[in-house]
Amino acid sequence: MALRTIIIIETGVVMPKFSANLGFLFPDLPHAQRIDAAAKAGFAAVEWQWPYEATIAELKDALTRNKLVALGINAPNGDKSRGENGLTALPGREADQAAAFDHALSYSVALEGSAIHTLAGVVPADQKDAAEKTYIANLRSAADKAANAGKLVLIEPLNYRDAPNYFLNTIEQAADIVGKVGRQNVKIMFDCYHLQIMGGDLIKKYERYRELVGHVQIAGVPARAEPDEGELCYPEILKAFEKLGYTGWIGAEYKPRGKTEDGLSWRKAY
Structure with a gap:
């Protein structure tokens, strides 16, 4: 089923535009080949977590030959062997954070992407105040x-089950940080999977914070598999977001139950 064009139905409603998150989808392929697979599967846009094992030239060539739109990319998140999950809120790591963001920015500029997600990091409870000051300062610099x-x-915001001790957990906290940073180009990634685990009420939360939302992502809850299982009815949720004015891409950031291509029938609901 090809979804590479926006379909306007008789009521004038615009159907969702889905982006393939190549951090999770097509994981058996090298990063550049995941772009080919996404295009073949009918996606019109792609986004990444950490594609840095591929060169800019490889990624750009794949995007060009498939005529795909590049969206967001994650900045490098530090040393996973040390349990790091981002650097932005870590006091004393400002130089490392700046270098990581600059690396992501070089990819984003070359690939004509739209956004960079810079992860906050794991912070002990007794360092929250210092971490917030560091986070705000680093976000201003990045912005x-x-x-x-x-x-x-x-x-x-990441949920506490998947990301214990991560600095940013709720959309309320994220909105507070955005306000304190005071930069118009700092927005919230509205990841429905994480936010459902951290309290749910997604439609009301989107309605409240919609002016601060820069991108939306979906996955099934609680398994983080295809968005056709679990406790969320995405056709209704995305319809509500659209009515509230969201016209951006919807990032398919889920862990396929099997081969990615075999699980794409969830799109038929749209």
């Missing part, structure tokens, strides 16, 4: 660099 290149900076 100024991104603004010069015409990019958004995204921050994303």
Whole structure:
């Protein structure tokens, strides 16, 4: 089923535009070949977590030959062997954070992407105050660099089950941080999977914070598999988001139950 065009039905409603998150989809392929697979599967846009094992030239060539739109990319998240999950809120790691963001920005600019997600990091409870000050300062620096290149900076609340001790957990906290940063190009990644685990009420939360949302992502809850199982009815949720004014891409960021191509029938609901 091809979804590479926006379909306008008689009521004038615009159907969702789905982006393939190549951090999770087509995991058996090298990063550049995942772009080919996404195009073959009918996606019109792609986004990434950490594609840095591929060169910019490889990714750009794949995007060009498939005529796909590049969206967001994650900045490098530090040393996973040390349990790091981002650097932005870590006091004393400002230089590492700046280098990581600059690396992501170089990819985003070359690939003509739209946004960079810079992860906050794991912070002990007794360091929350210092971490917030560091987070705000680093986000301002990142936002100024991104603004010069015409990019958004995204921050994303992660649920405490998948990301214990992660600094940013709720959309309320994220909205507070965005306000304190005071940069127009800092927005929230509205990941329905994480936010459902952290309290749910997704439609009301989107309605409240819609002016701060820069991107939406979906996955089944609680398994983080295809968005056709679990406790969320995405056709109704996305219809509500659309009615509330969301016209952006919907990132398919889920872990396939099997081969990615075999699980794409969830799109038929749209």
